[in-house]
Amino acid sequence: MEPGPLGAAGPSEPGPRVRGVCGAAPAASASASSLAVAAVLPAGGSGERMGVPTPKQFCQVLERPLISYTLQALERVCWIKDIVVSVTRENMEAMKGIIQKYQHKRISLVEAGVTRHRSIFNGLKALAEDQPDSKLLKPEVVIIHDAVRPFVEEDILLKVATAAKEHGAAGAVRPLVSTVISPSADGCLDHSLERARHRASEMPQAFLYDVIYAAYQQCSDYDLEFGTECLQLALKYCHVKAKLVEGSPDLWKVTYKRDLYAAESIIKERISQHICVVMDTKEDEEHVGRHLEEMLKNELNHVKVTSGPLCHAGRDLQQIILEQCYSFVCVNVMTSEFEETQKLLNMLKESHLSVLYPVVVISVSESMQIFLFKHMLLFFGIQLFSWARYVCKNEIFLHNLLCNFAHAAIMFESPVQMGYIVLLTPFSWQLSRVLSGSSF
């Protein structure tokens, strides 16, 4: 077993807990955190049905490998202590590179098997107590989740984990879209199943570790080779009837190329819903940031407000973007010198932020009264974010937006390519698109 380069001792915080967005209800989350839970992610497939050379778990979606979104989703669940990923030997280095680049934590890598069940079994072995020099503790409950199902939320993970604790096994299910039919030997219809009485088995699934490990240990070669259903193994070999949990429509598995396009649209939608406001100081965070958060929360799913010296913001933004896919507002309040802002713009430019995460820098000259600033900022907040959302959805990237301000424009030698700079001066502002020369 290859411990990932970043194997943290215990569960680090799942990335910044965003104010205004809760994870699982505290009581439920607390009950899950009393469980020792690990996850196994089979990621050793070749993605033949995708029809491209790259295995689909490594296909880029908005400049980021698909598997990284799944890892990020699991990492945000702080009560999942370890995440074991089964990867083929040939893709092991690529996987380590992804872990390093996107700063994934709590990840351990094991070699995949020639089938999905064998990959899962290898992941479970890594969590067994009798593993030599293993840093991983045997969990009470293990979640099994396909690496190509990136849209998994804490609530379904919590539901299947707590149901597995009670029933021994649990799995997410969805209503069938197509009717299931059974063909006869001569290729004609033998009978069809009553669609309403059946469900599609999805992921995540969860098991008492001892149940599913025992099932895999007893598993026939035929099941290991041709089986596709972990719940069935628990039933067949351990006589455990899994609890079925209704899941959300987003739990689907990326299988065909069309699924990548769908994943891209969903991720883009979610990115443009995630805004982070970085204020200059803690005091500004409390005053201006809180107003902006209240206003934006009505518009967006995730609003995070933080503060810190903006001149370091470029590196921090990169970190938060990689982990949490935020777009940004950086606000210098009452900064008389534009040097701070210029430093920030240079930092942003050097941090190579993806063009898909528009960054808004709002800098306020000292002369503006704070009450006027708030109203201007709230106004800008909505205008600019609705625009940012628009460009995210429509892939119109923001380039070279420059402010035409009498005394300010000269202060900024080079506009930040991927963002726009809005300078609020007491009486006038104008934002123009250099490319089209139009102002708006």
Ligand SMILES: Nc1ccn([C@@H]2O[C@H](COP(=O)(O)OP(=O)(O)OP(=O)(O)O)[C@@H](O)[C@H]2O)c(=O)n1
């Ligand atoms: N030997 C295998 C086969 C599949 N998987 C993983 O199991 C999950 C679901 O399997 P599937 O969608 O079938 O992936 P592939 O086998 O890669 O797809 P295909 O059948 O189109 O080749 C994927 O995350 C895949 O990487 C695995 O870990 N080991």
Ligand SMILES: O=P(O)(O)OC[C@@H](O)[C@@H](O)[C@@H](O)CO
């Ligand atoms: O059969 P595939 O390898 O495409 O995918 C595995 C799926 O069958 C599986 O993830 C769910 O059906 C739940 O078991």
